[in-house]
Amino acid sequence: MKRNNIVIHLILAGFALICLLPFVLIVSTSLMHEKDIALFGYSFIPKRFTLMAYEVILKNPQQLINSYAVTIAVTLIGTAVGLWLTATIAYVMTRKDYKYRNKISFYVFFTMLFNGGLVPSYILISRWLGMKNTIFALFVPYLVNAWFVLLMKGFLQSIPHSLVESAKIDGAGEFKIFVKIILPIAKPAIATVGLFMVLQYWNDWWLSMLFIDKENLYTLQYLLIRVMRNLEFLNTEFARKYLNLAQVEIPTLSARMAMSVLAAGPMLFVFPFFQKYFVKGLTVGSVKG
């Protein structure tokens, strides 16, 4: 019995190690000299230890802090508003006594198959809604995602209608029913969709690229991707044509890893908190009682 346990533990520990190793490799590569990477390849223990990659990326710490703030703000606001909208739409779609239920369902579904395309969306956001270079452009376009709505609808459908009816008999209004009865039950679903949304907002750089020209509104991912691409450019022939970079060793490979560390770090800590809901959320379809 005891022995069995040890074997299982060893297997699981080995598996955990396999999951962990790539990240360790990323961290150690980010601390390597660019030249050593070229000479000896990626390795777990840096031959010579350097923080140059981080120095290059963090050259402007104010900008990084600022971008962190923007990303956190966008993620929080976007997720909160997005969850509310998603939950409300999904909820009315599950209410059998709602007249336009099918029409709304179709409308949501339709946008999954067909969308306006890049240019019309751009015109809508930047000109009609006038959101260019405002923080709204960073979260409004992602507020309602048809796929998340359908996911949420799937969860909410498992709540029996009689619950709504009994609340009504007790004198609760529609709004109260939704907020006090439906939402607490749907917590796992909200956590699941919420996590998706958090990830979506956290990892997004596309919206910043399209709509933001001002540096103080850059999101973290866009800032990092920008640093990366500019470093890559400085390592190309075009750059050399213009500038003699003899003395500078530009860390492209190690910087890439350093950036992953900076960008992925916070998410690594957020994920475990959501995880317990995440598992529950996936199994919520099975009705209890």
Add this chain to the structure above:
Amino acid sequence: MRKTSSSIFVAVFTIAMALSGCGKSEGGNAASDSASPAQSSAAAEASQAPNKQPIDFVELTWYMPPPTSPEKNMDNVMSEVNKYVKEKINASLTIKFIDWGSYEEKMKVMSAAGDPYDLVFTTNWINKLPLNVAKGAFVPLDDLLRQYGPHIMEKIESKYWPAVTFQGKRFAIPNPTTYASTSSFSFKKELVDKYNFDYKNAHTLKDIEPFLEAVKKGEPGITPLLAMNLATPGMSDLNTQRDSITNFIQYDLKTGEFLTIFDDPVGKELAKTLSDFYKKGYIAKDAATKKDWTLEGKSGKYAVMPSPGAYSEDGSKATSVYGFPCYESLYAKNIVSTASVQSVGTAISKSSKNPERAMMLLDLIYSDKKFFNLLAYGIEGQDYKVVSEQGTDNPTVETNAEVTWAVWHPWIGSLFDQWPSNWNSQTALDKMRRDNDESTISPLLGFNFDPEPVKREISQVQAIVDEITPVLWTGTAADTDKYLQGAKDRAAKAGLDKVVAEVKKQYEAWKIAQG
């Protein structure tokens, strides 16, 4: 607790409602004032006599990729620039640097959506000029140049204009730069000195063979030749003059014929030489699968490496690329082609509300060396210091070790108006200018092949080309003739002939249009 959470939801909901509401009203304004003023102001400006001091203050925006980053001193430089711009043409200038990966996409979307911007960086390799012209994103510049751009007309030789002319109209300003690119073998200095190799007279793969042989014998840890796909050095020679139409079709200036990579006698000969080298062990066994030649070169494990991007007589380019002392020897000199003249230029957007003022700004850059160099080098004392000839219109300067501001001169004006500096010495600038003047100009200058009609065939043939070049240009094919023939048969099936026919057809049509 419950109370607060529900009130937060309500608050959020109202905000969302309010947002969509106010957005709409703003949208109405934006839409109405975006369309008409462009035309009306254009009309007003046109009716004014040329060269008169413009009256209204306007704001100009200029989009380009970031030349270097971060641009630490941007605020100071731009405020200095704007003082000048305000005084000279009563305008302000905002430069927007869009990072390399996003630049093309962003400009495409902005042009398609009609977002107003004035000046834009356009080339044949990013934010492509021919595509933009085809889409009608840029305004023709002829009238503007005549009225507001006398200095530009003066500084750009008339022989180069055809490269940016489409259907008889000029659509970009081809900023003078080095038009004829050069390629060179890069030699590791240490080894050349050790084996006493006469690198100065080695201009072909055959010429460097004795050196490769000596290195192979005497240096067990060193691979003699760094060969890698398109980077392999020596894949052209000084006698060959070609103009590339696509990645696999070239126009031969001597014979006046279009050649494909599959039946190019010069290329075939070189591939055979490489194959010979490979068999003799001069090329790494896994050369065909390597991807990053700079990285490989930097490792210092090679004796002869790819061209550092351009030839420098003292080997400084190669030294800077590879990070250890190098020699260079020239092996190819390209001709001035449509692609090379288009390699860096400025266009005025169709959505610009003030194309006249934008042209005035460009003319200011071409006429005023001090302003031009301010825009490119930054501010004296902050970004660079004057080394000699202080106070003249051509001082020699030196930029800070850490670049705090830079816009590469050819991106905005003429490279030859650059003040000599640690970037380019006066000798180097004069040499580049001489090289331009002495270079052969392609008879196809101004011919832009439109791949659209044979897009499918091109991508299929390109896939075959992408597959064979890493093998051919590293000499790793067992039998070069057979391998090439096999690829040719497959390319024929993929529609190579159709592509060649289309190139010829467009070329003939272009020739007739030229008269």
